[in-house]
Structure formats: C-alpha cells, structure tokens
Amino acid sequence: MTTAARKLGSESCPSPDTEPLDVEKIRADFPILHQQIHGKPLVYLDNAATSQKPRAVIEAITRYYESSNANIHRGVHFLSEHATEEHEEARRTVQRFLNARSANEIVFVRGTTEAINLVTQTYGRAHVGAGDEVLITGMEHHSDIVPWQLLCNEKGAKLRAAPIDDNGALLLEEFARLLNPRTKIVAVTHVSNALGTINPVRKIVELAHQHGVPVLVDGAQAVPHIRVDVQALDCDFYAFSGHKIYGPTGIGVLYGKASHLNAMPPYQGGGDMIASVTFEKSTYNKVPYKFEAGTPDIAGAIGLGAALRYVESIGLDRIAAHEHDLLEYATQAISPIPGLRIVGTAKEKAGVLSFVFDTVHPHDIGTILDQEGIAIRTGHHCSQPVMQRFDIPATARASFALYNTREEVDALVRGIEKVREVFA
C-alpha cells in the first residue's frame, strides 16, 4: 500500500473507490471515539440517531468563528464577503454531493424535519385541497407523517400510507394501486430509520410521475450510507440533515427542482428573503434565498460542507461496502442467539439492525449495554406506525457508521449475552 493510499481519512487525498477502508485511520479522525464509558471503551452504535464528527468538521467550525465570522449577503466589508463566499461554497458542495443541476436548488434549513415542513407549508398548501390525497408509506418517520397530517387536517385532504410486508419492504404494487387522480404529492423515506429498508425510490418516482405526481424523498438515513444522485432519481424534493452525515446539528438541506422552487410561495418572512419591502407590498428574493429568511446557521452550513467533503474524500461506495460488510457480519452474529428476532429483514438494507430479544424490554437491553460502554437506541424510533405494524412496543437498534468495526459488533454480541445473564 502506498503512503497516499494509507491517508484515507485526510481531505486532501481521495483514494480509489475499490480499496477497503482503513478503519483505524478513520477512527483517528473522530476525537470522541477514544474514551471510556463506565470503564469500557466506547462502542458507538447509535449513528442513525446522530453521527459523531470528524476533526475536519470541528476545525472548520472553529476556524470560521476564529477568523471569518460576519453576517452574510449584506456587508461590503472583507469579513462579510469572505463569510458569504464560504457559505455559498458550502451550498456548491451540497450541489455537487447530490448532483443537483444548480446550487440554486439547494435550500439550507435546520434539518430534515424543517425541510419537510417547508414543502408542506408552501408547495403543499398551494396544491393540496379538500378531497385530495397525500401518499406516504407505512415506514415513515414521524417527521414525514405529522407535517402531512397537519396539512391534510387543514385542507380536508386525506393522508394515505402504502403498506409494508413482514420483512419491512414496501409493497410496491399496493403503492401503485394507491396512486390516483386525487393524489397531489408522494412523500417517501429513502432508507427507513427503524428497519433499515432501502426503498426503490427511482421506481417510486417513475410510478408517481406517470400520474403527474411529484415526490419528496426523506433522505436523512440515506445520504450517509448510499450514493444519492437527485437527477438520476428524478425526485422533485430531497431532504436531509447535516448531523447524521458527520456534520453539525441545526443544519440541513432541502433540494427542490428549480421549476418547483421558483413557483412556490415563500416559507417564512423576514430579512434576506426579500427583494424590496414597502408597507403595502414586498417582492421576494430569487431562489434559494426566498426560502432562507433571517440570518442562517452560517457556521453550520460551513461545517456541513466540511462533512460532505470528508465523506467525498473517503468515497461513498467504499463507505457503503464497509457498512454492508458490518451489517452482514452483525446479522450473522446475532441471528443465532436464542430468543433474538431481527425486525426489518428486507433484501435491500442499509446500516440498521433493529431487534427484540425474548421478553426483555428494549429499554432494559439499552441500560445493560450502556454499562458495557455500548450506545444503542431503544424505543419506537419516532416510527410508532412501524411498531404497530410489527405489533411490538419498541425495538433495540444498533446502527452503523464508517468508523465502526467488526470488533464492536463482537462487543455487541457479548453485551446481548450479558442481557441474558441478568434476565436468566
């Protein structure tokens, strides 16, 4: 291996997409991973809740506050121009990352939740009326259910959910059957946070577009794990959060096709989103600024840009291959444990291992694993309809990131054995 190939984690040195990850090198990029919890090395397997941050992101934020901080889009002074340039450079990084046609199609928001609310409150209110329908799936996160519910309640429209099968895969024929002339928009998760299912988004978009129905994709759990190309998917909107892809909290992205964004009314009113204001009337700024009222999270956008460049430097295909290997390894390791049942066994899965274990409540599993230094999520994962579908109150969920190792999966298996000991 060449020296260059060894420097996998460094921003300056992209490696060929075929070479396996040097996980130890990557782990060195994440300061938080090197600590003990309850006297045991931290095993962080709660990445679907939020991911840890590499030094490149932490330093980009620090650097911004130490040397570039100023308000953007208004100053003539050096720092303001500099901060504006860094902020817009982050937007171009997102554009490149999603392969959007134009950086104007990238709207900065607080996160996936705000991105979806933006669409329901603008596009949704303009296009969904009494008797119309909004079509989602049975595996959506609450953030892709409740905003639509609010809209439907306001308009007298109907929210419909396409069912999933016992493996947690979308029943595509049922989905297709639910599309009809009253359907005004489809909203679907790319990867399920509770089950790990990867939805066939390209196919879903194709089906919806045959009916002239636009599609919003919740990409919160997808972008850290699989390559996303919004032009290839041909989706109308794509939403994701920075903090799940190694960036800071409080920043996220709404991608929208320019034709939609241009036609949509503004979301919030305020500074920066206007072209001119009188007491009688205001005219609005061009997109994407029309949707970005007020001083944005400048440092957050810069941090997100650094996170995406970090991911690009490693390569999403290599990350996907590494995480796929971990998921396979973990699935094989925990499946034989007597009394353990994996929830979410779709053929196409990414990064998530949800399970129930005997009669032990997931909350108790979480407490016992925590004592072993292992961080997992327990509960309904903000997906109560999924829990109802599988008739369980909750699951324990281990979720993987690029810095996880097979040794950490082994620790998880030992932790589950410990659960058995306590509850024997």
Add this chain to the structure above:
Amino acid sequence: MSDLRDLYQEQILEHSKAPRNFRELGTANHQAEGNNPLCGDRFTVYLQMDGDAIRDISFQGAGCAISKASASMMTQALKGKTRAEAEQIFERFHKLVTGKGANGEEEELGKLAVFSGVSEYPARVKCATLAWHTLEAAFEGQPEAVLPDED
C-alpha cells in the same frame, strides 16, 4: 461503575416476569392510563375505592422490567391503604428513586426499597414512577397521567 445487580435486583426481575394483580379489575370505580412516549411504556391502573380506602387495585399493560415490577409491587403495597397513605408512600418512593431522600425511606418503604438502585440510573427514574403517576391520575379522576418533565 454501578453494578447492574443493584438495579436489577432479584425481586424486581421476579415481579417483571410474573407481575402480581396483572389484570383488568371488573369492580374498578377509578382507572387511568399512563404512557411514557419516550420508550413506549403504557399501563392502565385500576382502583376500587371504598370511600377513602383502596379496596382493590390492579394494572395491565406493557413496559420494561423496572416499570412493570414497580407497578406490580405498588399494587401489593397499596391494597387496603387509604389514599393519603398511598400518596405518602409514593412521596417516599419518589425520594428513594431520585436519590433525594434522607435515608430513612428504605426502612419505611419495606419491600419497595429494592428500587433504591434506580437512583444511580437517572434515565430509568421515569420507568420506576410511571405506574405511580398513573395511580395519582386515577385518584384525581383523570383518564391519562401527565408525566412531569423532571422526575
């Protein structure tokens, strides 16, 4: 590091596996539901009050070992007590599991003292108190318990 056995004491595990008074109470004249949205735990507490006295008490529902055992042992401890006595016991129990007590609680609480280990696990206090908050709602004639932000 706190020992898991301090939390998961034998009696707690035993009650979680075989909860007592775990049934609907046909003679109930008070009942309330308690729901912890954080973890999905959900219980119904049934009371048959005879004036101010708890003639009978039972519960149903699903939850973790701590919340289920707490509900089970609560029903055992409160049968035959007055409402005032029950509220006093909850007050002591609450101090015990939040670690805010003056150390006298364990003696006064009898069997319920096995929950003292909960105070080392702040994330689990809500589990231990869910059934008790539900009991309070039932006393008050409210259909659903309102869980405090801080427990």
